[in-house]
Amino acid sequence: MxxxxxxxxxxxxxxxxxxxxxxxxxxxxxxxxxxxxxxxxxxxxxxxxxxxxxxxxxxxxxxxxxxxxxxxxxxxxxxxxxxxxxxxxxxxxxxxxxxxxxxxxxxxxxxxxxxxxxxxxxxxxxxxxxxxxxxxxxDFPIPIAYIWEPDDFTPDRIEVEGIEQLADVQVIYRNQGRHFPINHIEDTVIVPDGSYKVYIRPWEDIETINTDLGEQLEIPNENREIFVAAATxxxxxxxxxxxxxxxxxxxxxxxxxxxxxxxxxxxKTIPYKSCFDDNLNRIPCSPTN
CATH class of the missing domain: 2.60.40.10 (Immunoglobulins)
Known part of the structure; x- marks a missing residue:
C-alpha cells in the first residue's frame, strides 16, 4: 500500500x-x-x-x-x-x-x-x-547499495539495517518524464543479525518494462532510484x-x-549507485528525499 x-x-x-x-x-x-x-x-x-x-x-x-x-x-x-x-x-x-x-x-x-x-x-x-x-x-540508517556496473551478470544488492520490518523496496526507473517502479520486496533475504539484503537484477527489470511498453528503452543508472520503506x-x-x-x-x-x-x-530514497569514502570503503549515498 x-x-x-x-x-x-x-x-x-x-x-x-x-x-x-x-x-x-x-x-x-x-x-x-x-x-x-x-x-x-x-x-x-x-x-x-x-x-x-x-x-x-x-x-x-x-x-x-x-x-x-x-x-x-x-x-x-x-x-x-x-x-x-x-x-x-x-x-x-x-x-x-x-x-x-x-x-x-x-x-x-x-x-x-x-x-x-x-x-x-x-x-x-x-x-x-x-x-x-x-x-x-x-528512523533507520541510510541503506547501502552494492551496484556492480557494468557487470550485467551479478545481481546488485541493497543492504538495510536498524529496522523492525521491511515494508517495501522498489527501484524507480525514469525515462523522458515517465517513471516505472519495480517492486523487489520478494527478492529479500533476512540476515541472522536482523538486517535485510535485497537482490536486484536490473536487466530483468528493463526487460519487463520494455515488454509492457512494447518499446526498447535504455535507462542508465543515473535515471534510477532505490526506494526503501520500513514499518513496525x-x-x-x-x-x-x-x-x-x-x-x-x-x-x-x-x-x-x-x-x-x-x-x-x-x-528513504537513494540514488542507484555505490558510494565510497576516501579509503574506498563502501558507505551510504546521500538520500534524494
Missing part, C-alpha cells in the same frame, strides 16, 4: 480492492457496501510516511464508494498525534480516474514524527465516524496476502467502524 511527496508503495490500489469487495459482498450477508449500514461508515486506504512532505489517504463513504460523477462527500478528516494531542484537519482533493470514476484523497503537509502514533478519523456531520490508529517506525513489526506482509482477503472487513482491515488499511512507514 510513496502504500502508502511520493506514492510508490503505492500501497494499496483502491479501485482494484474495491472492485473485489463489491464482487464479494454477495457472499458476505453481514456487509453490503451499497446499502445503508450502521457498522461501516468509511473506507480508508493508504499510509502515513514520516519521511514524506505530504500525506495522502483515500477516504470514501462505504455505501457510495463508486462515484461516477464529481460530488462532495460528508466527511471531516482529522489527524491527531496521540502523544501530544495536536490535531490537524486534512484537505480534500477530488481525483478523476479512467472509466469516469472519482475518488477523494485527503492530504496534509503537517510533519509527522518517527516513532509517533497517530489517530486518523473521518466523521460525518451526524457524528458517525471511522478511525484508525497508526504507529510509525523509528505489526505491518502485514502484503506480498503473501491474497488481494481478495485484504478487501474484506474481516480480513486485514485495521479501521474501526470502517473498512480498509492505513499503514505507517518511514521511507
Amino acid at each position: 510513496k502504500i502508502f511527496s511520493s506514492i510508490y508503495i503505492r500501497s494499496i490500489y483502491f479501485y482494484c480492492l474495491l472492485t473485489c469487495l463489491l464482487l464479494l459482498s454477495g457472499c458476505n450477508p453481514s456487509f453490503d457496501p451499497l446499502q445503508e449500514n450502521d457498522q461501516y461508515y468509511f473506507s480508508m486506504y493508504g499510509y502515513l510516511d514520516a519521511s514524506a512532505d505530504t500525506q495522502w489517504v483515500r477516504i470514501m463513504p462505504v455505501r457510495d464508494s463508486l462515484f461516477y460523477n464529481p460530488k462532495e462527500i460528508d466527511a471531516t478528516v482529522t489527524l491527531q498525534e496521540l502523544e501530544s494531542g495536536e490535531t490537524v484537519t486534512l484537505n480534500d482533493s477530488l481525483f478523476h480516474f479512467s472509466n469516469n470514476r472519482y475518488a477523494h484523497n485527503f492530504w496534509t503537509t503537517h510533519p509527522l514524527k518517527p516513532s509517533g502514533t497517530y489517530r486518523l478519523e473521518a466523521e460525518r456531520s451526524d457524528g458517525a465516524a471511522s478511525h484508525v490508529s497508526v504507529a510509525l517506525p523509528a 513489526d505489526d505491518f502485514p506482509d502484503f506480498a503473501t496476502i491474497d488481494d481478495i482477503i485484504s478487501t474484506l472487513p474481516e480480513g486485514i482491515s485495521n479501521v474501526e467502524s470502517g473498512v480498509g488499511y492505513v499503514g505507517g512507514i518511514l521511507s
